[in-house]
Structures are given as C-alpha cells and as structure tokens.
Amino acid sequence: MLKKLLSVALAAIMVLGMSTSVFAAENRDVLTPIPPSSIGIQPDGAKPPSSSADIHNLSVSEYNYQVEDVGYRVYTSKWLTGASSMDVLVDNWTILESYGGTSNIVTVRVFNSSKKEVTSKKITISHGYGTATFTGLTSSAKYYVCFEVPTNSNRYSFDGNIS
Incomplete structure (x- = not known):
C-alpha cells in the first residue's frame, strides 16, 4: 500500500514539474519550466493578464x-490596444521534445477585456515560421493573445511579434 501511494505521489510531482511559467522581460514574454517547489505561483504568461496589467x-x-518552452498554452502578459487589426508572427519554431502527433500547428486566440474569445486562427508552421492576421478589432479596446499548441506531450520554443 505504501509503495502504491509513493508511486502516485511521484507521478503527481512529475506531472506538476512539467508545468510552465513565464517571466516578463522588456517587452518580451519568456517561458521557462516551473520547478516543483514553485507550484502555486502564477507568473506572467501562465494566465491571462490581470485587469491591472500593463x-x-x-x-x-x-x-x-x-x-522558451511550452507544451499547451501561454498568454501575452500585457493588454494590447491601439490597432483595428493584428498581425501575429510566429518565428524560429523549434520542437524541443517530440513524442509524435501534430508538430507544426499553433492556434492563436484573441480575447477581449471581458476574457471572451473574439477570434482565433490556426497557423501552420512551415520552414520555422507562420503568420496570421486578425481584422475587425476595435483600436480603443484591450485584447490579449493566447498561443496554444496541441496537447500531445510535444514541447516547443518560438518567438515573434504582434503588430
């Protein structure tokens, strides 16, 4: 019984250790793994921006x-405003760990300040990059962007910009 309990506890620690976090640098979101001792901390990018975010x-x-390392989704840490359209560039797409399945798709979702999705597009990565354009936005409104990769245990890194 004790052996089974320890096995379950070890499995839970390993799963939680594969969670991700983001540390904001000057105008850049940087995603790195959360060590198991940091569980419960929600750094920038692991969740949508708070209402008081920049x-x-x-x-x-x-x-x-x-x-730097994502296996599911990551968010911009700031609210984006000032544009009626957004061009999203995903560049330098790298597969860090491959376990099979789809490995060249990222879904980009745009949410409004009410945290409702207003639009989304799947970007197919070719030769390390891909783009999507979102139109029909209100330039005075606040939005945030979510990058979501397939949930097949693959790990990725990429960078880019939103303009």
Whole structure:
C-alpha cells in the first residue's frame, strides 16, 4: 500500500514539474519550466493578464515575445490596444521534445477585456515560421493573445511579434 501511494505521489510531482511559467522581460514574454517547489505561483504568461496589467499600444510599437518552452498554452502578459487589426508572427519554431502527433500547428486566440474569445486562427508552421492576421478589432479596446499548441506531450520554443 505504501509503495502504491509513493508511486502516485511521484507521478503527481512529475506531472506538476512539467508545468510552465513565464517571466516578463522588456517587452518580451519568456517561458521557462516551473520547478516543483514553485507550484502555486502564477507568473506572467501562465494566465491571462490581470485587469491591472500593463497596456502595450500597438500603434506605437510592435509587441515582441519569446516562448522558451511550452507544451499547451501561454498568454501575452500585457493588454494590447491601439490597432483595428493584428498581425501575429510566429518565428524560429523549434520542437524541443517530440513524442509524435501534430508538430507544426499553433492556434492563436484573441480575447477581449471581458476574457471572451473574439477570434482565433490556426497557423501552420512551415520552414520555422507562420503568420496570421486578425481584422475587425476595435483600436480603443484591450485584447490579449493566447498561443496554444496541441496537447500531445510535444514541447516547443518560438518567438515573434504582434503588430
């Protein structure tokens, strides 16, 4: 019985150890694994931006990001505003760990300040990059972007910008 309990506990620690977090750098989101001792901490990017998060005005400059290690989804840490359309570039797509299945698709979702999805597109990565354009946005509204990869245990890194 004790052996079974220890096996379950070890499996849970391994699963939680594969969670991800994001640390914001100047105008860049950087995703790195959370060590098991950090469970419960929700750094920038692991969740959508809070209502008090910084705002990035796309009419002034593009929003650059870097994702170092992701296996499911990551969010921009800032609200994006100032544009009626957004061009999302995913570049330098790298498969860090491959366990099979789809490995060249990322879904980009745009959410409004009410945390409702307003649009999404699947980007097929070819030769390390892909793009999507989202139109019909309100330039005075606040949005955030979610990058979501297939849930097949593959791990990826990529970077890019939103303009």
